[in-house]
Amino acid sequence: MAPGTRWPLAAVFDRATLETGRPVFVANAAKDPALRELAFFHDHGFQSYAGVPRSDGTVAIMSERPLALSPQDLLLLALHSRALPGEDSAVLEPASGALTRAFLLELTAAELAAGRQTGLLVLRSTRLGDVRRDKGEAVADRLLSQLCVLLRSKTRPTAPVGRLTNDALGVILVDVSLRDAQRAAERLAREVRESSRWPTAAGLAHGEGLAGGAEALADLGLQAAEESRATGARSVPTRLSTGSVPPPVEPPSAGPTADTALAARYQRLALLNRMSLELFSDKPFAAALTGACHTALALTGARSVAVYFADELGSPSLAYRHGDGAFSEETSRAEERSLADEAFAERRLVSRDAAPRHWSAAPLMRITPQAVSVTGAAVFGYDRAPSEDPERDRALVEIARILCNARLIQQTLQQQKIFAEIFEQSADALLIADREGRTQMWNRSAAELFGWSREELVGRDSRSLIPPDRKEESRKLEAELRDSGRLLGFETVRLRKDGSVVPVEIAATALRDDDGVPFGSLIAHRDITNRKELDRMKSEFMALVSHELRTPLTAIRGFAETIFDFWDEITIEQRRHYLRIILDEADRLSKLVTDFLDITRLEGGGIEWESKEILVPEFFGKIAELFKEHPSKAAVVAEVAPDAERLKGDPEQLYRLMVNLVGNALKYSVPGGTVTLGAAPDGDAVTLSVKDQGPGIAPADRERLFTKFFRAGDQVARKTPGTGLGLAICKSIVDAHGGRIWAESEPGKGAVFKARLPREGK
Structure with a gap:
């Protein structure tokens, strides 16, 4: 029967005059901690009862079976009824789960008043005071609660456990003689010491001949426990009101019995x-x-x-x-x-x-x-x-x-x-497959590379990543992995979720158990898209450089041989013309070599930078003067906005930046067009710009313009000589100044290259 059950009170208490409005309580001994301590529940074999407190202080009681309760049982029941229903702090301590001192002494007094032989075993944790001082009340209460639970596990349900002092618990031994109480106390103290890591002192007080009541019995028990603590005695000191009592003398034993040995084991x-x-x-x-x-x-x-x-x-x-x-x-x-x-x-x-x-x-x-x-x-x-x-x-x-x-x-x-952390954080796409090829694990990089989430691919055949035209290649790789146990550095392609292919380098290892039997494989896929692109760019660059180097060298050699072989046959004007060509081609070759050296020095930090104030109008004037006689006949004009006339930077490197940008603009401008140099304020920075009237740049090419060796793929770019290093050098210069460079363009509408530079330098 659970607390809160409604009882047919009118039928049960038809002879009792009940005051209306008084609380009705229902108690369940199996659930209520206070009731578990009541001896009469166990002695009389019932589990629950209901009651109504009367105005005169008595309680009307009913149970599920007829009861023959002694006056002492009724007294104990009346004491416990104060804690029902719910938790009454006057009866139970929520922190330790023990009965309160006041309530424990009330129960003791009730037992003594009924004329029963009553003992009080006091167990005192000798270290609890230090714990309370060093760790605090909460930790000390938790340890006392553990001791309380331990005591309950070692005692009969009829022996209530309560708190006497901050570091002492008391156990009421009901209806026991002095000698039986001593034996019970010795056994209980020994078991507690063996089961607890905390030193515990124990003392026993017995009500035999006691005249002072429950308080006097508690004082005797505390004195006996203090004696145990002070002397370090292993036996339990016993006190009566008349003085100390020696421990009981046990008959000689031939040794542990089979039962005690079995219990110890x-x-x-x-x-x-x-x-x-x-x-x-x-x-x-x-x-x-x-x-x-x-x-x-x-x-x-x-x-x-x-x-x-x-x-x-x-x-x-x-x-x-x-x-x-x-x-x-x-x-x-x-x-x-x-x-x-x-x-x-x-x-x-x-x-x-x-x-x-x-x-x-x-x-x-x-x-x-x-x-x-x-x-x-x-x-x-x-x-x-x-x-x-x-x-x-x-x-x-x-x-x-x-x-x-x-x-x-x-x-x-x-x-x-x-x-697991290494597997998940690896930059390579990793998967673990079983012997049948089913995916068992799939890391984050694999999900990003192939587009399949972990939930989508785990359990599926890992061979679904292999393009149809690579199935035979895959079978050979699997055979090699079975034979050698590992596979390193094989380049191939794999399928993404969207059907596109990605170039990868594969490394695989066979996974084996402790007996050497393979149970799966770990396969690493490294995305080599950038490597392939770099290889392509290097190939194109080598072809480009071969052409760019060979062209001036061929011209220089050809015209030098002509002058040498036909010196007397050619006119002075022809000699001057041939020598001018040789000088121009030498300049072209020198610029090419300089570009290679500069990009290496810029990326390697081999250039010493200096910061000086630059007057932008004068700076633009030098650039315009340099390209005044450019073959394209394009005009170079400057537009400097207010508050953009000055900035700090390395004059030589910024001159190199603008020469490269203007040279590119003139290279792609229509004959007779206009290239505009601009300077505009931008917060704590100044943005320099170069605008041309050329064919523009495709969106796909704009993202890679500042990559080394990159050349746009349109017809105009392919017909225009260059190494693909000029804009990469520009980016390195701007980065070194703490700025940013980008291009704005639409096909057919020209292009604007902009470099945002800190006004006060880096």
Whole structure:
């Protein structure tokens, strides 16, 4: 029955006078934390009840079955009813999940008033005060909550657990004699110490002969716990109102029984399982290692633990350490490291007594069919020499095995993440295919190169990228990959999603498992479109340069031979004409060589730049004067806008820039046309421009105009001599000034080349 259920109150409470408007509550012992502590629920075997508080302070109660409750049960039920429905902070502490001190003492008083023999076991965490000071209240409350959960797991449901002080919990032992309470307290304290990494002091108070009530019983329990903390006693001190009571004398035992040995082994297995669950959870490895080491402390009874993993050189490197008190000192750390080195070297369990500390270490061994290697070590410190216990040694071996496997998995996952990141970020288009050729992985570069998204291509046949006319070539490549296991540097073409082809260079590697059996292949496609274009441009350039070099050399040689062979037969005017041709062709050859040298120096930073103020009108006047007698007979005019008369830059290089741009404009202008030099302000820059009346530039060619060796593909460009270096030199000059150069043009309407340069220089 869940809280909030409506009960037929009129039928159930027909003999009771109920005040209208009072709250009705329904309690469920399986869900409500407060009710789980009630003894009468378990004693009487029912799970839920409903009640209506009366105006006189009593509660009308019903359940799903007839009840025979004692007055004491009714008193306990009345106490608990204050917490129902919902969570009452006067009963339960939300932070720790324990009953409040006030409510725990009310329950104790009720038990004492009923005449039951009642004990109060007090467990006090001796380190909780330091944690509260160093880590804060929230961390301390969380640790106390863990201790509360641990106590509930070790006690009967009829034993309520509550908070007595900031660092002490109390457990009510109901209806037990003094000796039974002592035995129960010894067992419970021992199990808590074995299962918790925090030092815990325990003390017992019993109500036998008590006259002072629940507060007096709590004070006795706290005094007994303080005695345990101060003396470090392993047994649980017991206090009555009349004084201390010695621990019970147990009959001699011939040794652990089969049942106790089995229980101890089960407990160790449970802790090892908890350790495994912690390490192989979704937590970050560092956090999981911390939790696992705390469980290892509970499992071994040690006071400190340190885990070392082998670094890249195979030496121990500290991954985690926790030590209490003396185990955090420098001397202890040196002893701990020495034992870790010994475990690495000996490859076996090692121990050492260095009173008052005692040490044990287990190497983390990875055993494969090929080799045995040490991947780390776990070192435990004890405040007393541990007894000879084969089960403890086996537990150390299991702890080492679990840590070794966890480390191996962590490294494997880390390597997988690294591979995945490298795979995804690679500039080459990568795909992984299985043995049947189905695509298993497909990186971002592949999606960009081929146009297929990862979702579209994964699971499809990777051969769909192969053009039909390349199928035979592909079969040969697959055969070579099967035979040699790798394929390097093969140039071919592949299909894009839109049906176009892209030139690629392929490298492939066969993927094999640990037994050497191939299960797939990794194929890298490198886009070589730019390389192919560069090769084409180089070929064209070589043909162009051969022509450009051969033409002046041929003219120079031809006319020089003519003058030499026919000196006496040719007139003076003919000699002057031939010599002028030789000089012109020599100038042409010199300019060609200069262009090659300049582009190399500009790109390599071999030119020293200087910044001077340039008067733009005078600067344009020099350019116009230079081309005044140009064969094209075109006019060169200048238009300088206000606020664009001055700028800073390298005069020599900017002169070279404008000479190249004007020379190109004149080369393509119609005879008798006009080339306009312009200067206009543009914020903190000045834009220089050269406008011609030539045939214009096609849109497809404008993007590549400033690439080395590029020549436009139209008829006019092909008929006009040039190397394709002039505009590349212009771009290098503008870039060096921190500016930008571009062209604006439409076919048939001329072109405007613009260079935006910082007014105050770079």
